[in-house]
Amino acid sequence: MNDRAIERIRLVSGHVASRGASASEDDGCGPLAAAPASSLMASALGASNFPQCSTAAAFPEAKHDTLFFDDFLQPEEKAVRHRVRAVMEREVAPVIAGYWERAEFPFQLVPKLREMNVGGLFFKDHCSTGVSLMSGFMAVVEMARVDTSISTFLMVHGMLAGITIALFGSEEQKRELVPKMSNLDLIGCWALTEPDQGSDASALTTMATRVPGGWQLNGRKRWIGNATFADVAVIWARNAESGQVNAFLVRKGTPGYHTKKIENKIALRCVQNADIHLDNVFVPDSARLPGVHSFRETGKILAISRIAVGWQPVGIAAGVYDMCLRYLKQRRQFGTQLASFQLAQEKLSRMLGNIQAMWLMSWRLTKLQEEGRMTHGTASMVKAWNTLRCRETVALGRELLGGNGIVTDFHVAKAFCDLEAIYTYEGTYDINALVAAREATGISAVKAAAR
Incomplete structure (x- = not known):
């Protein structure tokens, strides 16, 4: 390494130090020392590559609400918004980019996500941890602000699978599943889209055939979020007798139920979208959602x-x-x-x-x-x-x-x-x-x- 290169390294090092000492704190651009403790290491590692600017590992202060929409919210809704924002900035922002690059779901963050207390989005009438409609949407906003994959994971789990069970499930199904799903002890997915039916979802061809003691499901689903690891799937299928659309609960590990992760995505890379194959999958009568009669x-x-x-x-x-x-x-x-x-x-x-x-x-x-x-x-x-x-x-x-x-x-x-x-x-x-x-x-x- 020649003298000129050494001098350039010395100058850059000095510039990094001066930025850390002099950056103002009143414009949301303060020194890395002001960042949450869990993000300091990631921020410090990024500083050597980006001497002028803080990386997203230390997420920036929220400055976007210039019309003070927060004033429109009820105290519960504000509390949810700021609780979710704090968890997302402190726990998710420092690590999520790496998971996104590797197209992996951050399973070790699930206990941290429980702190947000929004696993049971829209379950207010069915469990103690539910939140109001607006509170749930404030949680969606704050999750998406830091990472859209986490937002989508919880929306699929709570808003699609969970609310379907809460609205259309039997009392027994709701008692068993809703509290566990609300606490993220049990994860759900929601399977409607099929390989040959995208925008024309009502034309689904997955079939449910009546058999002794229950139903036999056959068909294919595609783009199903959470499917590779979900404990329970809400499967939408056409009743072979009536021709109407019904819904069924299929548990992970059920014979004939297979999932395959969709690779090479450019978006929502942490979300584990999958193809689902249903090959003579048997489910008992108790697995049908009795409140679903049609599309x-x-x-x-x-x-x-x-x-x-x-x-x-x-x-x-x-x-x-x-x-x-x-x-x-x-x-x-x-x-x-x-x-x-x-x-x-x-x-x-x-x-x-x-x-x-x-x-x-x-x-x-x-x-x-x-x-x-x-x-x-x-x-x-x-x-x-x-x-x-x-x-x-x-x-x-x-x-x-x-x-x-x-x-x-x-x-x-x-x-x-x-x-x-x-x-x-x-x-x-x-x-x-x-x-x-x-x-x-x-x-x-x-x-x-x-x-």
Whole structure:
């Protein structure tokens, strides 16, 4: 190593030390010493590679609520929001990027997630740890702000599988499963989508045939989150006798029930999506959900989940904005902060406006649901619009970080990829737009070719 190289290393080392000593604390960009203890090691390791900027291991302070939407929330809802934010920043942010890179689920974080006390999202009427509808959605936002995979894991578990059992299960099924699922002692998945039926979910072909003592299930499911490790799966299948859609509980290890992880994803890499093969799977009569008689019940679950998926982009965009704001204040080029440049400020302003608009639309939709006035069209409109605006927001964030916008160290690249899954699942942007327009016009364009 020549003298010039040694001198450059000395200068960089000195710059790192001076940043740690002089960074201001009143702009959300304070020294790494102010970070949570569990994230100090990860932050210190990142500092050598990024001498000017803090990585997402020490997640930035929340600065996105410029219209003070927190004032709209009840005390319980605020408490849930801030409790979830604290756990996500302290326990998840320091380690989640590594799991995302390896496409692994962070099982050792599950005990920490219990601290958030939201495993039983929307179970308020069925167990002591349940929370209100708005409280549950605040948890969704705060989880998605730090990591969308964790948010999706708990939504699939509680909001899809759990609420299906809570609403349509027998009293015995609810007594056995809901408390355990609420405490994350038992994990659920929800299997509707099939390889040949994506957006046309009501055309499912998985069959349930009556046999002595129960039912025999045959078919295939795809894109089922949590499926590789879930203890219980809610399987949607067509009753061979009536032709109507029914729902069944299949336990892990049941003969003929096989799962295979879907590899090579670019989004939600921690979520263990899987193909499910059902080959002559026998379930007893007690495994059928007695409250499900047709696809109408499926639609009720999808309507609620669509609200939650509309909240996810709010959290994703908020996390990207918070990260970009801190980064632009810390990063210097041409002798000044990136935050001082006009183009950077315009992008930040647009991102911030998108977040406020998304928040307000989702908040109003939730209130309509609580009042019994929400429609499928309005839920689809909000989900479509929010994911579209979030897509713009994360793209702006990626631009603002330049080259660092394509590495996961600064969160934005991971959020950029994860949003693509949100844009697609629970109804693609296009399908949701058509559902909203069908309600507005009274004319269906979804199956126009079939008319």
